[in-house]
Amino acid sequence: MLSRSSGLQRRSAVGIGVAIVLALSAGVAYAASMSNGTYEPKLDASVPNEKVAQVEHALPPGGSESSAPARASAQGLASLETPVPAPVFDRIPGHMLSADTPVPVSPELVDVENGWLVSDGKTLVAIYAGAAGNDSTRGRFVIVRQDLAAGRQTMDVVDVPGAGAVSITDAPKGVAVETTAQRDRIRFRGTRGPKGDLDLVTDKPDTQ
Amino acid sequence: MYATTQNSLRAEAYYHGYDFAQHHPGGYRLMVLDFGAARKLGSSTWGSIAFGNPSTAFSNADILSALQCAADGVHNGYAAGNTIIAYGNSNYRMSNSGMSQSDAWAAGYYQSVRVKNLNDYQRASNYNKQGAAAASDIEPSWESAAMSKQLVNGVSDHGWALVYNFGSADGCPSSGSGGACTKGWTVADVAYVSYHGSSVPLPEIYYTVNADQWTVIRRWWNNTSQVPFYFWGTTSEIAPGVLTPAQSWNALNDRNNSFVLSELICFGY
Numbered sequence: 001m002l003s004r005s006s007g008l009q010r011r012s013a014v015g016i017g018v019a020i021v022l023a024l025s026a027g028v029a030y031a032a033s034m035s036n037g038t039y040e041p042k043l044d045a046s047v048p049n050e051k052v053a054q055v056e057h058a059l060p061p062g063g064s065e066s067s068a069p070a071r072a073s074a075q076g077l078a079s080l081e082t083p084v085p086a087p088v089f090d091r092i093p094g095h096m097l098s099a100d101t102p103v104p105v106s107p108e109l110v111d112v113e114n115g116w117l118v119s120d121g122k123t124l125v126a127i128y129a130g131a132a133g134n135d136s137t138r139g140r141f142v143i144v145r146q147d148l149a150a151g152r153q154t155m156d157v158v159d160v161p162g163a164g165a166v167s168i169t170d171a172p173k174g175v176a177v178e179t180t181a182q183r184d185r186i187r188f189r190g191t192r193g194p195k196g197d198l199d200l201v202t203d204k205p206d207t208q
Numbered sequence: 209m210y211a212t213t214q215n216s217l218r219a220e221a222y223y224h225g226y227d228f229a230q231h232h233p234g235g236y237r238l239m240v241l242d243f244g245a246a247r248k249l250g251s252s253t254w255g256s257i258a259f260g261n262p263s264t265a266f267s268n269a270d271i272l273s274a275l276q277c278a279a280d281g282v283h284n285g286y287a288a289g290n291t292i293i294a295y296g297n298s299n300y301r302m303s304n305s306g307m308s309q310s311d312a313w314a315a316g317y318y319q320s321v322r323v324k325n326l327n328d329y330q331r332a333s334n335y336n337k338q339g340a341a342a343a344s345d346i347e348p349s350w351e352s353a354a355m356s357k358q359l360v361n362g363v364s365d366h367g368w369a370l371v372y373n374f375g376s377a378d379g380c381p382s383s384g385s386g387g388a389c390t391k392g393w394t395v396a397d398v399a400y401v402s403y404h405g406s407s408v409p410l411p412e413i414y415y416t417v418n419a420d421q422w423t424v425i426r427r428w429w430n431n432t433s434q435v436p437f438y439f440w441g442t443t444s445e446i447a448p449g450v451l452t453p454a455q456s457w458n459a460l461n462d463r464n465n466s467f468v469l470s471e472l473i474c475f476g477y
Contacts, residue, residue, distance in 0.1 A: 012306060050405070058369070059236065066335060070281075
């Protein structure tokens with residue numbers, strides 16, 4: 001039987017492109033007794049026998065970390081060699097997302113109607129418009145922002161209560177707006193009638 | 209990942225890895241790089257299509273290169289702790305793209321192969337504080353259960369990689385021990401993609417009802433299997449209107465005391 005002995009400690013750095021799993025604090029301990037399971041000391045938990053090998057593969061082997069910079073230490077795998085990339089990222093003109101573009105956000109969070117994306121190669125903004133997964137009367141925007149060179153991502157959720165599922169009806173498009181559009185306004189309409197703007201400076205909706 | 213070119217994909221991966229390592233609080237942590245929807249790209253080529261625009265397909269070779277960059281970034285930014293780097297994808301509309309069930313299986317199989325390739329790279333580089341795994345955002349709304357099971361089966365049949373399911377139990381009942389979910393899925397199907405073979409669950413818990421739904425999943429599994437069902441943690445968001453990461457973990461643990469392991473996954477900070 002496993003038992004939890006202390007509270008959570010969460011890390012403050014996460015992302016969609018980078019979804020980060022956080023472990024609990026060191027005070028969390030689990031007993032070793034799982035039927036059909038094997039105790040894994042690195043997790044301080046028992047895992048099912050059929051998954052033991054896979055869990056061991058996932059866990060780092062331990063020992064000291066190489067002190068060499070990444071490229072010097074990786075020369076042994078010439079066929080896989082990948083130079084440390086320069087911080088140069090794609091510019092993406094403002095576009096409505098095509099229907100076949102995958103969505104990184106769960107339908108439980110937002111049932112997506114459409115989306116919009118722009119990046120100037122330094123920062124990126126993606127907006128997914130639709131309805132809250134648990135309430136179809138509640139319009140919802142999920143706004144993903146990335147600081148690309150910093151490797152960081154934030155997410156904001158903006159609700160439009162009573163609007164029904166919202167769709168983006170107009171948003172800045174093209175190369176010329178790759179930077180300015182990230183702080184512009186987008187037009188939207190809800191299935192229950194309301195229209196409005198979403199201000200990307202304040203992340204506030206303004207309905208008419 | 210929002211890249212539309214391979215160079216940008218590699219750069220995204222590197223700098224995400226570097227930043228992750230710089231803020232690593234110690235202990236064992238998992239960093240999932242979500243490369244998008246699993247896809248068949250050619251007669252014998254698999255990979256994924258990313259979230260960018262135009263939506264761009266990246267082969268597993270491209271993805272491995274990016275994963276290696278992520279490993280380099282984690283190494284160069286190393287501050288503390290141990291990091292598991294996961295090759296993430298999703299079941300998003302696989303059949304709409306023309307994939308068959310055998311294609312979905314192959315996508316999972318070669319996902320696991322590339323995870324092993326990443327591990328080989330980490331070992332050869334003496335990145336001793338790193339491990340490798342697979343991850344899939346399995347959403348019942350996005351694809352049939354039959355196709356989604358094959359994606360997970362492929363990973364399990366290869367047998368090397370652990371695969372975290374960070375998806376949902378969309379439409380599943382919030383009480384009882386079985387029943388129907390959305391789009392023809394059943395509680396049994398969600399349990400299968402979450403705990404069969406090499407898979408482990410990191411369920412999305414945005415609302416308390418999600419914790420109820422996943423409790424039904426666990427109950428179903430335990431009623432039909434000799435191996436008890438454990439949650440590896442939870443997936444959540446740091447955003448208004450939904451449970452905080454701590455609340456999501458607590459909501460699941462309150463309903464499944466002692467059956468929730470110690471991980472949280474989040475998508476914004």
